Amino acid sequence: MHTILCIAMALVAIVTTAAVATRYRRRRHMARNHMARAFPVREFDKFDAHLEAVARDELRRLEDELVRYLPGCSGYVVDISSTPNGIALELSDGRRLALAGTSRRTRELLNRLTPEDMLQPAGFHRDAVSCRLLFRRLGGSKVEIYARNIALADSIHSSGFGTSSP
Secondary structure (H helix, E strand, C coil): CHHHHHHHHHHHHHHHHHHHHHHHHHHHHHHHCHHHHHCCHHHHHHHHHHHHHHHHHHHHHHHHHHHHHCCCCCCCEEEEEEECCEEEEEECCCEEEEEECCCHHHHHHHHHHHHHCCCEEEEEEECCCCEEEEEECCCCCEEEEEECEEEEEECCCCCCCCCCCC
């Protein structure tokens, strides 16, 4: 009987120690993690899922805009500039193509071709992990460029930034 009482008291002590240690670890984690203090876990997961959905919708919108732009009279590449994530192509019609995730070989190819040929964007296709942009040369031949993401935007010079309107 005495043995059973000792075992029961030992189990109670172990469970109590584990609960206190778990509470202590949670408090330490909450003190270090400011986001966990600001948002409960469920709310944070909902917010994260919402941001993911917004990012997917925005990417789809940018791709749709590019697909609508290409069949029309798109301009030819006038200037190439490096960006932290890839390259930006200034087009003759005042638009800008941003290519994110391009290789050094792609940059060298574009720098070599642009002065010689008037490269004009002609087609776009998205694979599972990358995008393929098709350029038409002045002579009619085609060049494919691969990038992780492609976005079309109005150029800073033509969008009205830095200009004052009356």
